[in-house]
Amino acid sequence: MYHIRRDHSHLRWSRKIPPVLTISSGETVTFDAIDSSNGQINKDSTATAVSSLDLSTVNPVFGPIHVRGAEPGDVLKVEVLDLETADWGWSAIIPGFGLLADEFPKPSLQIWNVDKNQGYVSYKDTIHVPLRPFLGCMGVAPATDEDLSLVPPTDAGGNMDCRDLTVGSVVYIPVQTQGALFSCGDGHAAQGHGEVCGTAIETAIKATLRFEVCKGLSWVTSPHYENPPRVLKGQDSAEYAVMGIDGDVLEATKKATRGIIAWLTHFKGLSQSEAYMLTSVAGNFHLVETVNVPHYIVSMSLPLGVFRSNG
Missing domain, CATH: 2.60.120.580 (Acetamidase/Formamidase-like domains)
Known part of the structure; x- marks a missing residue:
């Protein structure tokens, strides 16, 4: 080798x-x-x-x-x-x-x-x-x-x-x-x-x-x-997601990101910076809808299994 x-x-x-x-x-x-x-x-x-x-x-x-x-x-x-x-x-x-x-x-x-x-x-x-x-x-x-x-x-x-x-x-x-x-x-x-x-x-x-x-x-x-089939260890299937809706895909993406950050700071007690970084390492974008012009929908989802404490 x-x-x-x-x-x-x-x-x-x-x-x-x-x-x-x-x-x-x-x-x-x-x-x-x-x-x-x-x-x-x-x-x-x-x-x-x-x-x-x-x-x-x-x-x-x-x-x-x-x-x-x-x-x-x-x-x-x-x-x-x-x-x-x-x-x-x-x-x-x-x-x-x-x-x-x-x-x-x-x-x-x-x-x-x-x-x-x-x-x-x-x-x-x-x-x-x-x-x-x-x-x-x-x-x-x-x-x-x-x-x-x-x-x-x-x-x-x-x-x-x-x-x-x-x-x-x-x-x-x-x-x-x-x-x-x-x-x-x-x-x-x-x-x-x-x-x-x-x-x-x-x-x-x-x-x-x-x-x-x-x-x-x-x-x-x-x-x-x-990729082969995978099971992600330590991760449940529950998630929380925010939709960003806009005539521009990039702006819709930003709206979804802002929304999940706001949810994390309000319900999970994270600072704005902590929420932004957690979204970067564990959140997932999905292009939800593209045909109902002039607006697009992008969602940002976060698996709830990353949280180890109640709240």
Whole structure:
């Protein structure tokens, strides 16, 4: 088995970055990835660490690896075999970042304890979010000679932040350049669909991935994935949801988020910042309705099983 170390990191998508490893189709690689702050936040950090973040070094990815036989037009099949998080993680409100950035201008930091044996991530022992690790970033080098930012995803993958890409998932990424030049990183212990405050439960992660070059899958022009059946440990099916209704989908999304934050502060006693971060790591967006124009409906739901106390 091959291994990618923490010092095998880079901060842009580029086919000009030389590979640190060359493998054959069917082989397995482990990745040791530091958290998305690139080590700038630790267990003892406070909100001042968020204020002083060097954003030019955040969200590193690890690699790239060259896969023999991978050519433009092929598809790289990536099987997620194992994901091991650290025993802690963090969430933050970063000024100027997130869905409601204008409404949350002050930095805030929340440190979570990861209990791997019990299968949850806790805060103040009153909120238990089921442990559901995944890699926020998985992608291949672009076809262009231009260096691309790590932040926005593309059809070549990248910073997709899709919580469904966890152990047992199979991801298909269209190859853009010879050898694919795959990299990954941005470990998360848990995240809601939407990641509304801009962070999940960020954590260092060790990932084990298997790669296969697939020919003739011409319909895969953006990332595809498949998942096995799953039962989420420690999570009941009850949920509370708020609908956001507006002629603009983005504004409807904001309305739903504001609504769930208001419910959390009123009924669960959380501060505005705590509610915003909990919504980011455990809440889930659904596009409920699109045909009754001119209005759209987006709901934000929160599983009630994350609360461990009455109220």
